[in-house]
Amino acid sequence: MSVGVEIIPVEGLPEVRPGDDVAxxxxxxxxxxxxxxxxxxxxxxxxxxxxxxxxxxxGEGRTAWAERESRxxxxxxxxLVIAETRHGFVCANxxxxxxxxxxxxxxLLPEDPDGSAESIRKGMEQSLxxxxxxxxxxxxxxxxxxxxxxxAIGCAGLPAVLDLRGTRDHEGKDLEATIVALADEVAAASxxxxxxxxHVPAAIVRGVRADAPAxxxxxxxxxPEEDLFRESPLLSISAxxxxxxxxxxxxxxxxxxxxxxAACTAPAPHHTRPWAFxxxxxxxxxxxxxxxxxxxxxxxxxxxxxxxxxxxxxxxxSDAVLGTAPVLIVPWIRFRGAHRYEDEERA
Numbered sequence: 636m637s638v639g640v641e642i643i644p645v646e647g648l649p650e651v652r653p654g655d656d657v658a659x660x661x662x663x664x665x666x667x668x669x670x671x672x673x674x675x676x677x678x679x680x681x682x683x684x685x686x687x688x689x690x691x692x693x694g695e696g697r698t699a700w701a702e703r704e705s706r707x708x709x710x711x712x713x714x715l716v717i718a719e720t721r722h723g724f725v726c727a728n729x730x731x732x733x734x735x736x737x738x739x740x741x742x743l744l745p746e747d748p749d750g751s752a753e754s755i756r757k758g759m760e761q762s763l764x765x766x767x768x769x770x771x772x773x774x775x776x777x778x779x780x781x782x783x784x785x786x787a788i789g790c791a792g793l794p795a796v797l798d799l800r801g802t803r804d805h806e807g808k809d810l811e812a813t814i815v816a817l818a819d820e821v822a823a824a825s826x827x828x829x830x831x832x833x834h835v836p837a838a839i840v841r842g843v844r845a846d847a848p849a850x851x852x853x854x855x856x857x858x859p860e861e862d863l864f865r866e867s868p869l870l871s872i873s874a875x876x877x878x879x880x881x882x883x884x885x886x887x888x889x890x891x892x893x894x895x896x897a898a899c900t901a902p903a904p905h906h907t908r909p910w911a912f913x914x915x916x917x918x919x920x921x922x923x924x925x926x927x928x929x930x931x932x933x934x935x936x937x938x939x940x941x942x943x944x945x946x947x948x949x950x951x952x953s954d955a956v957l958g959t960a961p962v963l964i965v966p967w968i969r970f971r972g973a974h975r976y977e978d979e980e981r982a
Contacts, residue, residue, distance in 0.1 A: 658758025677825030748789030
C-alpha cells in the first residue's frame with residue numbers, strides 16, 4: 636500500500652435537494668480537479684441523505700426520531716441517546732442530526748449507505764470514464780476519547796477492511812489479529828479538509844492502494860458475538876435471565892474473584908459486610924452441595940403439599956443448570972460483629 640497520500644477538497648457544490656443525482660453533481664467538479672483512476676472520493680452522509688429524501692420534520696424532537704431509527708438503545712444521559720442503528724452502527728442519536736439543514740428539520744442516515752456508495756461510484760465512472768472508489772462518511776464520537784472523527788458508513792470500489800492476518804511484519808513475525816479499517820482511515824483523512832462548518836461536502840483521497848477485493852462498509856461492523864462491550868452494565872443487570880448452558884473449560888480464578896468483589900458492593904447496614912463466599916469447583920463438593928439442597932427443597936415442597944411429579948421436575952430442572960456449572964459460588968451470612976438489640980422488633 637502506498638504511503639504517499641494527497642487529499643483534495645471538492646468545493647463549490649450547489650445545495651443538494653431531494654431527488655438530486657449526487658454523482659452528476661460531483662462529476663464536473665472532479666473532472667476540473669483531474670480525477671484519476673484509483674482515486675477515492677469521500678462524500679459526506681449529509682448530501683447523500685438530502686439527495687435520497689432522508690430529511691424529516693423535527694416533529695416530536697430528535698430523541699423520538701432517534702428511537703425510531705434505532706435497533707437498540709445502548710445508553711442514555713439526559714437528551715443524549717447512544718443507539719445501535721438498523722445498519723449496526725453505534726452512534727449518538729442513531730445518526731439523526733440537525734446540522735446543515737433548515738430549521739425545524741432533521742436528517743436521517745441513508746437507508747443503505749453501501750448501496751448509495753455503489754450508485755455514486757457507477758454514476759461517476761460513467762461520467763468520468765475512470766474507475767474511482769467511494770466512501771460515504773459521517774462523524775462519530777469514540778468511546779473513552781473526546782472529539783468526533785469521520786468514519787465510513789458506506790463503501791464501494793475499495794476494500795472497507797484489509798485482513799493482514801497471516802502476513803508478516805517487518806521483523807518477520809506473523810500477524811495474528813491485524814485487520815485494518817481502510818475505509819475508516821480514508822474517511823478520517825478526508826475529514827482534514829471536510830467538515831460541518833467548511834462547506835466542503837466531498838474530497839478526493841489520492842494514493843490509497845490496497846491489494847484486496849472491494850468490500851462494503853458493513854464489514855466494519857463487529858458481529859455481536861465478538862463484541863466485548865455489547866450491553867451497558869445497567870441494561871445487562873436489568874435484563875438478566877437464568878443461565879441455561881455453560882461454555883466449555885474452567886472458569887479463571889480471577890473471574891470468580893471479580894464476581895465476588897462485585898457482590899460485596901451490595902448495601903449492608905452500619906457499614907458492615909456480613910457475607911462470606913465459598914467457591915466450589917470440585918465435582919465431589921458440588922455434588923454433595925446439590926444433593927443437600929435437593930433434599931431440603933424436597934422436604935419444603937412436600938410440606939407444602941406439592942405432588943411428587945412436580946417436585947421431581949423442579950429438582951431435575953435445577954440440576955440441569957447447577958449440575959453443569961463449572962463453579963458454584965455459595966454465599967453465607969455471618970452474624971459475627973452484628974449489632975445486638977434488646978427489643979424483639981430489631982433483634
